Amino acid sequence: MELKPHVVMVxxxxxxxIKPFLCLAQLLSQTGLYITFVNTRYNHKRFSNLSALSLQFPNLQFESISDGMPDEDDQPRSLTFDFFYGLKYQSREHLKELIGTLSRRSENAQSPPITCIIGDGSVSxxxxxxxxxxxPVISFCCHSAHYLLANICIPKLIEDGQLPYHEEKDTNHRINIEVAGLELEGRLRLKDLPDFCVLKxxxxxxxxxxxxxALAMTRSSGVIFNTAxxxxxxxxxxxANICGRAYTIGPLHALLNSQIGHNRSQLTASHGSLWKTKHDCMTWLDSQPSRSVLYVSFGSxxxxxxxQLLExxxxxVDSGYSFLWAVRPDMVDEENDNGIVSFPKVLExxxxxxxxxxxxxxxxxxxxxxxxxxxxxxxGWNSILESILAGVPMIGWPNLGDQRVDHTENNQDIDGGKGGVSKVSG
Structure with a gap:
C-alpha cells in the first residue's frame, strides 16, 4: 500500500x-491525503449520504465514537455544560480507542499510518x-477569527476588571460598554462576548x-480558519502570534463547489446535512419575481x-414581502402543562x-x-459566508455562541449586494 499522509478529522x-469540516475533508482527499472523518454515533446515524461520499472520494472514510451520552438516547444534543463536559472526559477516551484501532489497521496494511489530527478548535x-x-495536531476554527480572538482575550478582560458581568445585576449601560484595551476595541460590547461570560x-x-x-487550540501546531x-x-x-500559524483558506464551501462543478446531486451530498433538506421550495422560488423574497433561517x-416564533x-406577514422560512421542528424550547412542546398552529x-x-x-x-x-x-459564520458569496444583504438576529460577535463584525451594508427586499431593515 502506498503510504499516503493520513489525517484524522474530529x-x-x-x-x-460538520459542514465546513466535511468540505475541508473532501478538499484534502482530492489532493491525495487519506482522511478518517470522525462523527459521533448519534450523528453517524443521521447521515444518509455517507456511501455516496465514499464512492465520490475513495480516500475518505467515516468512523464514529460516543459523544458521552447513551447511544440509545435519540434526543437532540444541545450546547450545555454537561454535553461539553462529556465530550472532554468521555469522547477523549473513545477517540484514543479509535486511534488505536486505526493504528492496528495500518500495521496490517489496511490503511496508512496516522500522521496528523485536525481537531475542532471549540473543544480540547x-x-x-x-x-x-x-x-501532530492542527486546530480547525469553524467560527470567525474575531470570535476566537474574543475568547483568547477573556483572561485579559478578567485581569482588567471588565469581566465578569451579570445581566440581572449590571445596568444596561454597563453591558453596552465597548470592550477596551484590546485589538477588538471599538467593535464589541461586553454583552457581545461568549455566553459563558455572563456569570457571577x-x-x-x-x-x-x-x-x-477555548484556549486549547493555542497548544496546537497551527489553526486553520474558514475565512479570508x-x-x-x-x-x-x-x-498568528498566539497560535503560531494561522491559515485562512475559506470560504471552504465555495472552494469545494468550484472543484466539484455544477453537478447538483454531488454538491448536495458533499455538504452532508444532518437534516432532511426540502428542495420543493426551489420550485416556489422559481415562481417569484426577482429580488422579491426574504429568506429566513436561524440555523441548526x-x-x-x-x-417569539409567532411574533x-x-x-x-405584516412586512408585505414574500418570504421563505426554514423552521426546524425542534426550534420551540418550551413545554405546556402536559409536557408537550407547543408549536404555533398557524406555522403548521x-x-x-x-x-x-x-x-x-x-x-x-x-x-x-x-x-x-x-x-x-x-x-452563524457559515450563513454569513454563504450570504456574502451570494451577494445577499443580511438582517441579523444573533442569539448564542459566536453569533453576536459575527453580527458585530459584519453589521455594515455589503457593497455590491443584490438589493431588493433588504430595505425592510430600515
Missing part, C-alpha cells in the same frame, strides 16, 4: 461545524489525545472550563419560545399567499436564487 458534533479533547499519543464569579467551574476549552484575509485581516496577526441550534411570523398550516415554510432548506441554492433579495439570519 469536528464538534453540530451541523454548523482532540488536542489532549494528540499530545498524549505524540501525533470567575471561579465558577463552568467559567473556567469554557475558557480552557479580506474579511478579518485586522485580527489575524495577533492570532437556535431555540425560541412559541410566542416573527406576524412581522413577516403555513401562509397561503406570500410565504413558504420548510423544515430545512438547501441554503446555498436558496441564497443564489434570483428571487432572493435579503436574508434574516442568526448570524
Amino acid at each position: 469536528p464538534l458534533p453540530f451541523q454548523g461545524h 479533547f482532540p488536542v489532549d489525545v494528540a499530545e498524549e499519543l505524540g501525533i 464569579d470567575v471561579n465558577d467551574p463552568a467559567y473556567q472550563f469554557f475558557v480552557n476549552e 484575509d479580506d474579511l478579518e485581516a485586522p485580527c489575524l496577526p495577533t492570532i 441550534l437556535v431555540k425560541t419560545s412559541s410566542a 416573527i411570523w406576524n412581522g413577516l 398550516i403555513g401562509p397561503k399567499e406570500r410565504g413558504y415554510i420548510v423544515d430545512w432548506a438547501p441554503q446555498e441554492r436558496v441564497l443564489a436564487h434570483d428571487a432572493v433579495g435579503g436574508f434574516l439570519t442568526h448570524g
Whole structure:
C-alpha cells in the first residue's frame, strides 16, 4: 500500500461545524491525503449520504465514537455544560480507542499510518489525545477569527476588571460598554462576548472550563480558519502570534463547489446535512419575481419560545414581502402543562399567499436564487459566508455562541449586494 499522509478529522458534533469540516475533508482527499472523518454515533446515524461520499472520494472514510451520552438516547444534543463536559472526559477516551484501532489497521496494511489530527478548535479533547499519543495536531476554527480572538482575550478582560458581568445585576449601560484595551476595541460590547461570560464569579467551574476549552487550540501546531484575509485581516496577526500559524483558506464551501462543478446531486451530498433538506421550495422560488423574497433561517441550534416564533411570523406577514422560512421542528424550547412542546398552529398550516415554510432548506441554492433579495439570519459564520458569496444583504438576529460577535463584525451594508427586499431593515 502506498503510504499516503493520513489525517484524522474530529469536528464538534453540530451541523454548523460538520459542514465546513466535511468540505475541508473532501478538499484534502482530492489532493491525495487519506482522511478518517470522525462523527459521533448519534450523528453517524443521521447521515444518509455517507456511501455516496465514499464512492465520490475513495480516500475518505467515516468512523464514529460516543459523544458521552447513551447511544440509545435519540434526543437532540444541545450546547450545555454537561454535553461539553462529556465530550472532554468521555469522547477523549473513545477517540484514543479509535486511534488505536486505526493504528492496528495500518500495521496490517489496511490503511496508512496516522500522521496528523485536525481537531475542532471549540473543544480540547482532540488536542489532549494528540499530545498524549505524540501525533501532530492542527486546530480547525469553524467560527470567525474575531470570535476566537474574543475568547483568547477573556483572561485579559478578567485581569482588567471588565469581566465578569451579570445581566440581572449590571445596568444596561454597563453591558453596552465597548470592550477596551484590546485589538477588538471599538467593535464589541461586553454583552457581545461568549455566553459563558455572563456569570457571577470567575471561579465558577463552568467559567473556567469554557475558557480552557477555548484556549486549547493555542497548544496546537497551527489553526486553520474558514475565512479570508479580506474579511478579518485586522485580527489575524495577533492570532498568528498566539497560535503560531494561522491559515485562512475559506470560504471552504465555495472552494469545494468550484472543484466539484455544477453537478447538483454531488454538491448536495458533499455538504452532508444532518437534516432532511426540502428542495420543493426551489420550485416556489422559481415562481417569484426577482429580488422579491426574504429568506429566513436561524440555523441548526437556535431555540425560541412559541410566542417569539409567532411574533416573527406576524412581522413577516405584516412586512408585505414574500418570504421563505426554514423552521426546524425542534426550534420551540418550551413545554405546556402536559409536557408537550407547543408549536404555533398557524406555522403548521403555513401562509397561503406570500410565504413558504420548510423544515430545512438547501441554503446555498436558496441564497443564489434570483428571487432572493435579503436574508434574516442568526448570524452563524457559515450563513454569513454563504450570504456574502451570494451577494445577499443580511438582517441579523444573533442569539448564542459566536453569533453576536459575527453580527458585530459584519453589521455594515455589503457593497455590491443584490438589493431588493433588504430595505425592510430600515
